[in-house]
Amino acid sequence: MESAPPIRQLQEAAIRRIAPWRPLPPLLAAVLGLWGLERDGGMWRDESVTWQVAHRSLGGIRDLLGQVDAVHGLYYVLMHGVFQTWDGGLWALRLPSVAATALAAAGVAAVAHRLAGERAALIAGCVYAVLPPVQMYAQEGRSYALVAAAVVWATYLMLRERWAAYTVVLLIGCWLHEFAALALLAHAFTARHSRGWRRSAATVVVLLLPLAVVSVRQAHQQLGWLGRPSWQDWAAYAVVGAASLLLARGAPNDLVRVALPLVLLPPGLLMVISLVNPWYVDRYVLYALAGPALLAGARAAAARGRRAWVAAAVVLLVPFGLWSTWLRTPESRKDDVLAVAAAVRERARPGDAVVFMPSRRREWLLSSPDVYAGLRDPALAASPAASHSLQGTERSPERIRAALLASPRVIALLDPAGEPLDPYPREAVKREVLAGSFDLCSVTGVRGARIAVYARPGGCATR
Incomplete structure (x- = not known):
């Protein structure tokens, strides 16, 4: 055997x-x-x-x-x-x-x-x-x-x-x-x-x-x-x-x-x-x-x-x-949040406000807290963590209007040109205030985004 x-x-x-x-x-x-x-x-x-x-x-x-x-x-x-x-x-x-x-x-x-x-x-x-x-x-x-x-x-x-x-x-x-x-x-x-x-x-x-x-x-x-x-x-x-x-x-x-x-x-x-x-x-x-x-x-x-x-x-x-x-390459995706944050860092001054148009684009800065922390967010009512949400919650249109009008200089983060505009009252009031009460100083395209700098009349040339 x-x-x-x-x-x-x-x-x-x-x-x-x-x-x-x-x-x-x-x-x-x-x-x-x-x-x-x-x-x-x-x-x-x-x-x-x-x-x-x-x-x-x-x-x-x-x-x-x-x-x-x-x-x-x-x-x-x-x-x-x-x-x-x-x-x-x-x-x-x-x-x-x-x-x-x-x-x-x-x-x-x-x-x-x-x-x-x-x-x-x-x-x-x-x-x-x-x-x-x-x-x-x-x-x-x-x-x-x-x-x-x-x-x-x-x-x-x-x-x-x-x-x-x-x-x-x-x-x-x-x-x-x-x-x-x-x-x-x-x-x-x-x-x-x-x-x-x-x-x-x-x-x-x-x-x-x-x-x-x-x-x-x-x-x-x-x-x-x-x-x-x-x-x-x-x-x-x-x-x-x-x-x-x-x-x-x-x-x-x-x-x-x-x-x-x-x-x-x-x-x-x-x-x-x-x-x-x-x-x-x-x-x-x-x-x-x-x-x-x-x-x-x-x-x-x-x-x-x-x-x-x-x-x-x-x-x-x-x-x-x-x-x-x-x-x-970064170009293979819809946007690049780190490139947006870097561009904001280059343009930001102490005391600047930042407004997101639409509000869901707040995501562009949430992963760069060092940049976001140095800016005022006049539309924000509660942070993402505090509101148990992804992008936070925003104030009423009236309070957004008042907070923007109190800002001498605003950095607006926008979708690329040609994208449909959100019809919601909060988004409409942002566009209305910036168009009617601010001068547009510059617009810069970054992958999947635009960064617009606004200042009160006569403020664009101020350094």
């Missing part, structure tokens, strides 16, 4: 079974994420929200979530822990997204490996890592890369029928951003006949309901800035969907049943809903891009004439390379 192999031999055999390609997709994602992570020192306003909320106390975060932004609550708590552990500025703000993107790329490879083999896994994981939107949110201090990682790994756990782990992982994704629940629609096409999946899906829905109830109450102030999907949104959806349908031809059926619903259903349903209630932003369903990555990996691996795929990859390197380089 043969003796059992020694434990050391079993361990060595297990190590040999770990294919050498497996670290490549997450490694590629990590390298791309770390490349230019600071974006030349830029930070846009959504990241600024993360920065200033995560620096509040846990009690302050709890009070905020009762009023607004409950949908991001778990992420804010996570980032609070990150900054408590290491207040590393932009690196601490963005490294969780880099790590999550690497984890998602590994998950895409794991799904492809199970459904289409090793070659498909390597290609699919790398394709996911290099997709420009994936690279973009890998370097952003928001929750979307983390949500994508949770959905991708939940998909893998679904294929393994690990229902307890599936429930936990997908629920984490949903609590990071509740639109991750749309992945359940995609998963239903693969696992709807499984009693285990139905129980898991029901558990996720039930445990997500408290967050859904709170966030629906906050939806008007949370998503009121959104419009209905534009023709560009529909065009992008059509292009990605058509490309995915083409890639699905000849791909393994099991993989198609996972990938196509993932790329088509969550964004498609959210866009249709947004025709009535505008809730669609492409980053809310970033995880859908795992679908085309899976299909591309399977098709490339199965292709006989691989020269065509190599040629296609080489052709794509140029536009993808240019796009990737641009994504690592």
Whole structure:
């Protein structure tokens, strides 16, 4: 009778079974994420929200979530822990997204490996890592890369029928951003006949309901800035969907049943809903891009004439390379709050007032407290922390008028020219007072913003 192999031999055999390609997709994602992570020192306003909320106390975060932004609550708590552990500025703000993107790329490879083999896994994981939107949110201090990682790994756990782990992982994704629940629609096409999946899906829905109830109450102030999907949104959806349908031809059926619903259903349903209630932003369903990555990996691996795929990859390197380089500049985002703060610092004098038009642009200075503290904010009634809000609350129009008229010099922070003006009385009175009682000394454009300096008549030349 043969003796059992020694434990050391079993361990060595297990190590040999770990294919050498497996670290490549997450490694590629990590390298791309770390490349230019600071974006030349830029930070846009959504990241600024993360920065200033995560620096509040846990009690302050709890009070905020009762009023607004409950949908991001778990992420804010996570980032609070990150900054408590290491207040590393932009690196601490963005490294969780880099790590999550690497984890998602590994998950895409794991799904492809199970459904289409090793070659498909390597290609699919790398394709996911290099997709420009994936690279973009890998370097952003928001929750979307983390949500994508949770959905991708939940998909893998679904294929393994690990229902307890599936429930936990997908629920984490949903609590990071509740639109991750749309992945359940995609998963239903693969696992709807499984009693285990139905129980898991029901558990996720039930445990997500408290967050859904709170966030629906906050939806008007949370998503009121959104419009209905534009023709560009529909065009992008059509292009990605058509490309995915083409890639699905000849791909393994099991993989198609996972990938196509993932790329088509969550964004498609959210866009249709947004025709009535505008809730669609492409980053809310970033995880859908795992679908085309899976299909591309399977098709490339199965292709006989691989020269065509190599040629296609080489052709794509140029536009993808240019796009990737641009994504690592401040110009790739809507604005740059740190550049705005630096420009205000250059123009500010002791005793100057600062007015935000509209008030939600107060976010431009909240992440630069050294600049904001040196200015008077005549419109502010209660600070963000004191009012349990993101940008604070403002005084009545009459009090704003009186406070502005008592200011000899005002720095106004405005949206770029051509943006629609808020019709609210508080915003209207700011515009009225500045136009009627002040001279416009200068206007400077900064990325995504304008900084206008006003002075009482004859005061522009005063130094």
